[in-house]
Amino acid sequence: xxxxxxxxxxxxxxxxxxxxxxxxxxxxxxxxxxxxxxxxxxxxxxxxxxxxxxxxxxxxxxxxxxxxxxxxxxxxxxxxxxxxxxxxxxxxxxxxxxxxxxxxxxxxxxxxxxxxxxxxxxxxxxxxxxxxxxxxxxxxxxxxxxxxxxxxxxxxxxxxxxxxxxxxxxxxxxxxxxxxxxxxxxxxx
Amino acid sequence: xxxxxxxxxxxxxxxxxxxxxxxxxxxxxxxxxxxxxxxxxxxxxxxxxxxxxxxxxxxxxxxxxxxxxxxxxxxxxxxxxxxxxxxxxxxxxxxxxxxxxxxxxxxxxxxxxxxxxxxxxxxxxxxxxxxxxxxxxxxxxxxxxxxxxxxxxxxxxxxxxxxxxxxxxxxxxxxxxxxxxxxxxxxxx
DNA sequence: TTGTTAGCGTGTCATATGACACATTTTTTT
DNA sequence: AAAAAAATGTGTCATATGACACGCTAACAA
Numbered sequence: 357x358x359x360x361x362x363x364x365x366x367x368x369x370x371x372x373x374x375x376x377x378x379x380x381x382x383x384x385x386x387x388x389x390x391x392x393x394x395x396x397x398x399x400x401x402x403x404x405x406x407x408x409x410x411x412x413x414x415x416x417x418x419x420x421x422x423x424x425x426x427x428x429x430x431x432x433x434x435x436x437x438x439x440x441x442x443x444x445x446x447x448x449x450x451x452x453x454x455x456x457x458x459x460x461x462x463x464x465x466x467x468x469x470x471x472x473x474x475x476x477x478x479x480x481x482x483x484x485x486x487x488x489x490x491x492x493x494x495x496x497x498x499x500x501x502x503x504x505x506x507x508x509x510x511x512x513x514x515x516x517x518x519x520x521x522x523x524x525x526x527x528x529x530x531x532x533x534x535x536x537x538x539x540x541x542x543x544x545x
Numbered sequence: 546x547x548x549x550x551x552x553x554x555x556x557x558x559x560x561x562x563x564x565x566x567x568x569x570x571x572x573x574x575x576x577x578x579x580x581x582x583x584x585x586x587x588x589x590x591x592x593x594x595x596x597x598x599x600x601x602x603x604x605x606x607x608x609x610x611x612x613x614x615x616x617x618x619x620x621x622x623x624x625x626x627x628x629x630x631x632x633x634x635x636x637x638x639x640x641x642x643x644x645x646x647x648x649x650x651x652x653x654x655x656x657x658x659x660x661x662x663x664x665x666x667x668x669x670x671x672x673x674x675x676x677x678x679x680x681x682x683x684x685x686x687x688x689x690x691x692x693x694x695x696x697x698x699x700x701x702x703x704x705x706x707x708x709x710x711x712x713x714x715x716x717x718x719x720x721x722x723x724x725x726x727x728x729x730x731x732x733x734x
Numbered sequence: 735t736t737g738t739t740a741g742c743g744t745g746t747c748a749t750a751t752g753a754c755a756c757a758t759t760t761t762t763t764t
Numbered sequence: 765a766a767a768a769a770a771a772t773g774t775g776t777c778a779t780a781t782g783a784c785a786c787g788c789t790a791a792c793a794a
Contacts, residue, residue: 413683413687414687415687415688421686421687423683423686423687435672435675435676435679436676436679436680439672439673439676440676446683472661472664475661475664475665475668476664479664479668479671482668482671482672482675483628483671484628485675486624486671486674486675486678487624487625487628487629489675489678489679489682490624490625490678491625492682493678493681493682493685494602494612494635496682497610497612497718498602498603498604498610498612499604501781520740520741520742521741521742522741522742529686530781530782531781531782531783532741532742533743533744533781533782533783534780534781534782536742536743536744537744537780537781540743540744690751709770709771709772710771710772711771711772719751719752720751720752720753721771721772722751722752722753722773722774723750723751723752725772725773725774726750726751726774729773729774
């Protein structure tokens with residue numbers, strides 16, 4: 357699965373692809389299990405194979421805010437903590453049973469040092485993630501809450517089904533009750 | 546100035562730094578001048594030396610939304626368009642007289658191909674931009690409009706002074722009138 | 735199985751916000 | 765310098781939203 361993900365970024369010689377995959381280890385976590393506790397140094401990049409992760413933080417007033425719901429087939433980490441080796445305030449827990457691949461920081465740098473082609477390969481992935489992140493942020497700026505919900509429903513209906521509504525509401529930046537009203541309006545129409 | 550910006554990302558041998566700088570050309574634009582017209586292919590990365598740029602788009606209903614106000618000492622482009630050579634719907638105009646450095650795509654790739662150290666150097670910049678982008682997006686999620694305004698005021702008071710309030714309001718995701726009420730409350734206190 | 739907890743649906747109500755309208759000020763143009 | 769245009773300050777008002785409260789159902793644990 358990770359192999360297919362990598363292939364989407366261009367072809368690599370077999371031995372290099374094998375090396376890349378050899379640096380990752382598959383793990384599992386039960387529903388409710390904590391992947392990243394608060395104030396922790398994040399030391400890995402994760403590739404989610406199945407299930408959903410809940411990445412969240414708290415406001416000054418103690419309200420929990422969903423920053424991202426990590427879906428299958430996505431590479432994810434708390435980048436700032438990973439890059440600068442600082443502790444991350446935010447937390448990440450499993451919303452369902454999950455299966456994922458883990459790439460440790462040391463192995464990440466081993467890959468980048470291995471060869472120019474591998475280094476370029478990784479950088480292509482980083483560039484694409486940045487590009488998607490910017491597009492996502494810009495869309496969020498120009499869409500209403502309702503549009504964001506419809507967008508999510510269209511792009512990731514399974515997530516909307518599997519993840520609690522309260523978390524979806526927080527993700528798109530509104531309250532549980534308002535998301536309700538939106539859904540009622542939509543089913544009525 | 547660009548030289549200082551680069552130095553912030555680590556040291557480079559003199560000849561490599563000179564090569565890097567030689568690929569950039571300084572340009573100017575008058576207030577109101579268009580840097581990127583709508584539906585245009587963006588072919589450069591820009592480093593702003595002085596002045597402010599207005600990067601914006603339009604919603605389905607034709608309302609103009611500010612996506613970013615580009616301040617001095619920042620590298621910026623419409624990344625998706627630059628990377629994938631697709632036209633960008635969004636536009637960018639000068640809010641004041643501006644001076645900037647331009648790095649063309651061809652020169653960008655020339656730098657990446659020149660040497661491993663230069664390629665790594667550029668990638669470090671990309672990684673940092675990504676990291677900052679994620680932090681910015683997360684902060685936006687967990688802050689109220691008023692907190693975002695105070696944050697902007699603290700981190701970039703000059704921008705708040707130089708840029709029209711209506712644009713600041715759009716940037717932090719509210720109306721001109723609401724930003725007004727916020728400012729009135731703040732000056733009263 | 736039973737008890738407990740977490741999540742969902744819905745109603746009421748105070749309030750912050752956006753839309754509109756218009757006066758005032760500042761900036762730009764002629 | 766005068767006129768025109770753009771940006772800003774401010775008031776009113778309808779409305780969408782968040783907060784709270786409560787009942788219900790589904791999931792989970794003892």
